[in-house]
Amino acid sequence: xxxxxxxxxxxxxxxxxxxxxxxxxxxxxxxxxxxxxxxxxxxxxxxxxxxxxxxxxxxxxxxxxxxxxxxxxxxxxxxxxxxxxxxxxxxxxxxxxxxxxxxxxxxxxxxxxxxxxxxxxxxxxxxxxxxxxxxxxxxxxxxxxxxxxxxxxxxxxxxxxxxxxxxxxxxxxxxxxxxxxxxxxxxxxxxxxxxxxxxxxxxxxxxxxxxxxxxxxxxxxxxxxx
Amino acid sequence: xxxxxxxxxxxxxxxxxxxxxxxxxxxxxxxxxxxxxxxxxxxxxxxxxxxxxxxxxxxxxxxxxxxxxxxxxxxxxxxxxxxxxxxxxxxxxxxxxxxxxxxxxxxxxxxxxxxxxxxxxxxxxxxxxxxxxxxxxxxxxxxxxxxxxxxxxxxxxxxxxxxxxxxxxxxxxxxxxxxxxxxxxxxxxxxxxxxxxxxxxxxxxxxxxxxxxxxxxxxxxxxxxx
Numbered sequence: 001x002x003x004x005x006x007x008x009x010x011x012x013x014x015x016x017x018x019x020x021x022x023x024x025x026x027x028x029x030x031x032x033x034x035x036x037x038x039x040x041x042x043x044x045x046x047x048x049x050x051x052x053x054x055x056x057x058x059x060x061x062x063x064x065x066x067x068x069x070x071x072x073x074x075x076x077x078x079x080x081x082x083x084x085x086x087x088x089x090x091x092x093x094x095x096x097x098x099x100x101x102x103x104x105x106x107x108x109x110x111x112x113x114x115x116x117x118x119x120x121x122x123x124x125x126x127x128x129x130x131x132x133x134x135x136x137x138x139x140x141x142x143x144x145x146x147x148x149x150x151x152x153x154x155x156x157x158x159x160x161x162x163x164x165x166x167x168x169x170x171x172x173x174x175x176x177x178x179x180x181x182x183x184x185x186x187x188x189x190x191x192x193x194x195x196x197x198x199x200x201x202x203x204x205x206x207x208x209x210x211x212x213x214x215x216x217x218x219x220x221x222x223x224x225x226x
Numbered sequence: 227x228x229x230x231x232x233x234x235x236x237x238x239x240x241x242x243x244x245x246x247x248x249x250x251x252x253x254x255x256x257x258x259x260x261x262x263x264x265x266x267x268x269x270x271x272x273x274x275x276x277x278x279x280x281x282x283x284x285x286x287x288x289x290x291x292x293x294x295x296x297x298x299x300x301x302x303x304x305x306x307x308x309x310x311x312x313x314x315x316x317x318x319x320x321x322x323x324x325x326x327x328x329x330x331x332x333x334x335x336x337x338x339x340x341x342x343x344x345x346x347x348x349x350x351x352x353x354x355x356x357x358x359x360x361x362x363x364x365x366x367x368x369x370x371x372x373x374x375x376x377x378x379x380x381x382x383x384x385x386x387x388x389x390x391x392x393x394x395x396x397x398x399x400x401x402x403x404x405x406x407x408x409x410x411x412x413x414x415x416x417x418x419x420x421x422x423x424x425x426x427x428x429x430x431x432x433x434x435x436x437x438x439x440x441x442x443x444x445x446x447x448x449x450x451x452x
Contacts, residue, residue: 014267018265018266018267020266020267021247021250021251021254021266021267021270022251024247025247025248025251028247028315032315037317039244039319039320039418039437040244040246040247040420041240041244041246041247041417041418041419041420044247044420089254089258091263093265094265191267192265192267193267194266194267194270194420195422196421196422196423196424196425197422197424198422198423198424198425199422199424211265
């Protein structure tokens with residue numbers, strides 16, 4: 001039986017770029033503008049999941065039963081506008097560029113799979129120096145269901161010509177870890193989105209590292225060896 | 227031996243008002259303006275501790291060895307200015323007003339003890355409807371060392387005429403829990419500042435609740451009974 005070599009599928013926000021807190025406050029701005037009061041930490045715990053599910057869960061917590069598609073679209077637009085006001089300040093996380101360069105140089109396939117749409121992801125990809133015309137990037141626009149459904153990561157594996165069971169999913173949110181488990185990929189958590197270690201481990205992370213730089217130092221633990 | 231009745235000492239940011247994420251991005255703004263790059267989640271994990279210790283720890287993580295008092299003062303001023311730009315949007319956390327009203331009505335003494343200075347705390351106290359002329363509020367300005375040193379909570383207990391060993395310290399940060407332990411108070415953690423349950427428990431929280439509303443529902447678990 002041939003040795004099956006790992007490929008890496010990366011979440012974007014909080015995993016490769018330092019943008020989670022800006023997303024959190026952008027959602028806070030959007031909900032405020034619509035008169036929906038929700039504690040900021042509850043928003044933080046939902047960031048990274050599908051926008052639709054995110055809204056459903058937030059609305060459940062606020063007790064609003066029916067919000068309507070028009071208002072949902074307005075909330076998303078308000079978020080995107082607020083986020084893009086902050087986006088100039090968004091930077092790659094420490095080690096993110098070095099990690100991707102290392103994988104590329106070692107011939108280890110990698111792709112990015114994000115619950116965000118290209119309208120907000122493109123600023124982050126630019127900060128990261130990843131041209132989506134040159135590297136495989138799957139966004140929310142390309143799949144029916146986003147995280148914690150596994151569709152984004154499965155689409156990423158397909159873009160690489162790999163089985164999802166051979167892939168390592170790297171993310172900062174429990175939704176990444178849950179999607180990884182549902183797809184039978186190996187989940188690896190990063191603390192750089194602000195979740196705690198136990199939250200990531202309980203969501204199924206096989207290992208948890210601080211940020212991309214820390215993952216790069218321990219890459220051989222999770223299959224990044226050639 | 228007479229029954230010793232509990233008093234409550236509250237942290238402010240993230241415990242009674244929903245202001246942690248605004249503080250985090252205000253520190254991010256200040257550090258950016260000084261050309262100091264630090265991941266946002268690392269700032270989040272330090273918020274709530276003494277400003278001086280906070281700076282020392284951040285600088286240790288960025289590898290800067292000597293920053294100088296002038297630059298420290300400038301960073302603090304930049305933070306305060308950035309925070310006050312966001313402060314209009316800061317709201318009490320769910321249940322915060324009801325919890326304080328319940329304690330007052332039940333004759334259970336309470337005080338607020340914050341690592342912040344009055345310049346930023348006053349906006350939060352106004353949002354909370356607490357007049358520092360009427361209720362005991364201890365700020366950074368009044369003690370030599372802030373959290374995780376226990377001085378703020380000890381000063382709060384003194385203001386109430388209570389022994390610190392009879393006090394329940396309620397906070398959202400591991401620095402509140404550590405200060406509580408150092409003073410032999412009973413630490414109670416709230417998740418509303420964005421820390422995870424295990425981080426608070428490992429820092430010594432006897433119980434962890436979601437937010438002030440959740441604490442109010444379980445108040446008899448930690449001594450809030452008369």
